[in-house]
Amino acid sequence: MNKKSIRDVDFSGRRVLTRVDFNVPLDDEQRITDDTRIKATLPTINHLLNQGALPILMSHLDRPKGKRVPEMSLAPAAERLEQLLDGPSMAFADDCIGEPALDAVVKCPDGGLVLLENTRFHPGEEANDAEFSDHLAALGENYVTDAFGSCHRAHASTVGVAERRRPAVAGLLVEKELEMLSQLLGAPRQGFVAVLGGAKVADKIDVIKSMLGKVEKLLIGGGMSYAFLKAQGREIGKSLFEEGSLEAAQEVLGLAEGSETDLVLPTDLIIADAFSDSAATRTVAADTIPPGWMGLDIGPETKDAYADIIRGAKTVFWNGPVGVFEMAPFSWGTRAIAEAMAEADAFTVVGGGDSAAAVAQMGFEHGMRHVSTGGGASLEFLEGRELPGVAILDDA
Ligand code: AMP
Numbered sequence: 001m002n003k004k005s006i007r008d009v010d011f012s013g014r015r016v017l018t019r020v021d022f023n024v025p026l027d028d029e030q031r032i033t034d035d036t037r038i039k040a041t042l043p044t045i046n047h048l049l050n051q052g053a054l055p056i057l058m059s060h061l062d063r064p065k066g067k068r069v070p071e072m073s074l075a076p077a078a079e080r081l082e083q084l085l086d087g088p089s090m091a092f093a094d095d096c097i098g099e100p101a102l103d104a105v106v107k108c109p110d111g112g113l114v115l116l117e118n119t120r121f122h123p124g125e126e127a128n129d130a131e132f133s134d135h136l137a138a139l140g141e142n143y144v145t146d147a148f149g150s151c152h153r154a155h156a157s158t159v160g161v162a163e164r165r166r167p168a169v170a171g172l173l174v175e176k177e178l179e180m181l182s183q184l185l186g187a188p189r190q191g192f193v194a195v196l197g198g199a200k201v202a203d204k205i206d207v208i209k210s211m212l213g214k215v216e217k218l219l220i221g222g223g224m225s226y227a228f229l230k231a232q233g234r235e236i237g238k239s240l241f242e243e244g245s246l247e248a249a250q251e252v253l254g255l256a257e258g259s260e261t262d263l264v265l266p267t268d269l270i271i272a273d274a275f276s277d278s279a280a281t282r283t284v285a286a287d288t289i290p291p292g293w294m295g296l297d298i299g300p301e302t303k304d305a306y307a308d309i310i311r312g313a314k315t316v317f318w319n320g321p322v323g324v325f326e327m328a329p330f331s332w333g334t335r336a337i338a339e340a341m342a343e344a345d346a347f348t349v350v351g352g353g354d355s356a357a358a359v360a361q362m363g364f365e366h367g368m369r370h371v372s373t374g375g376g377a378s379l380e381f382l383e384g385r386e387l388p389g390v391a392i393l394d395d396a
Helices: 036-050 075-085 098-107 130-137 156-164 172-185 201-211 225-231 245-257 300-311 332-343 353-362 375-382
Strands: 015-019 054-058 090-093 113-116 142-145 168-170 192-196 217-220 262-264 268-272 281-285 294-298 315-319 347-350
Touching (some): 015 036, 036 113, 075 090, 075 113, 098 113, 168 172, 172 375, 192 300, 225 294, 245 262, 262 300, 268 300, 294 300, 315 332, 315 375, 332 347, 332 353, 347 353
Parallel strands (some): 015 054, 015 142, 192 315
Antiparallel strands (some): 268 281, 268 294
């Protein structure tokens, strides 16, 4: 890694503004349903505490759009973190700047830490506003980022504060993410398989293009397959299809033809007569979707073919479920991808978002070499784009 990490700096006695990703899912009663993201930052928080630093944690949660939305408070995350750390005194500041924040920092006893309220309660966060960044930066002396999932955004807490506070370095989670994803970028084409699924072609088109030529096989699944099937002139019934995605799919098919990458599309599908887990279902060849039906998962032949390719690979990157895995009847394709990756004798990386959720839900997490905490960030990194929240850190 060409950036400094917290291993390179002595933070003892320092107030360290630490950007974490506590954007955790909450149920209707504000209970955290998955604390993976909080747990993922514990090594960095403990490292800072053990060095005698005072971590001042900043995070966003959801999209309050610059206003205080009580349902999007980080208070439940503070409670959960306190349980997980089991020891240090933990203060929660009910505003991330101003009196409540300053007060929490000043009153924090030695060995303790502070979590600031949702930074996105202020419009200055997403605007990377100078004055808002000044207010945040005033709370501490140095900067650490462990929020890999937010590193592709140039916001006040990811870039503005880092510009104002040096050293500005990577936490242990960001360091590991960059190490794993860089290893993918350097992997040889032979034996490199990428699986791309999910709903939105628009979100994945750049990564698909950037992977052409770099991977041996690119397996396509999920809702975005239908744009490709349609681009090949097939009937897709009521399957997911976004306006504008046809041209993108046509372009990719053309580019794939002239590349050294084999772009693989589903040959059969599980179709349903409604978007529901109690819908009538059928297995059909990919070119015979009847009118009124929709494809909701890859079929058994495709599932086995994809799993075989994955088992024979040396490097695998996967982003996006290949079916509507949230509904049991359409989860089998996604499960087969996860299972084959866990079984493969390969360097396996899951690129965040829904595929990471599927892997965790299906119990295959420990079979993977790395499960990224950043969906969008890992895709942008693999596209070769500079992540602003990483670029701003001190060079090694
Ligand atoms: P994305 O955010 O683009 O990675 O998309 C993830 C979502 O795609 C998940 O919620 C899946 O349920 C959904 N998905 C996968 N396959 C299909 C499909 N065939 N039709 C509709 N949605 C799908």
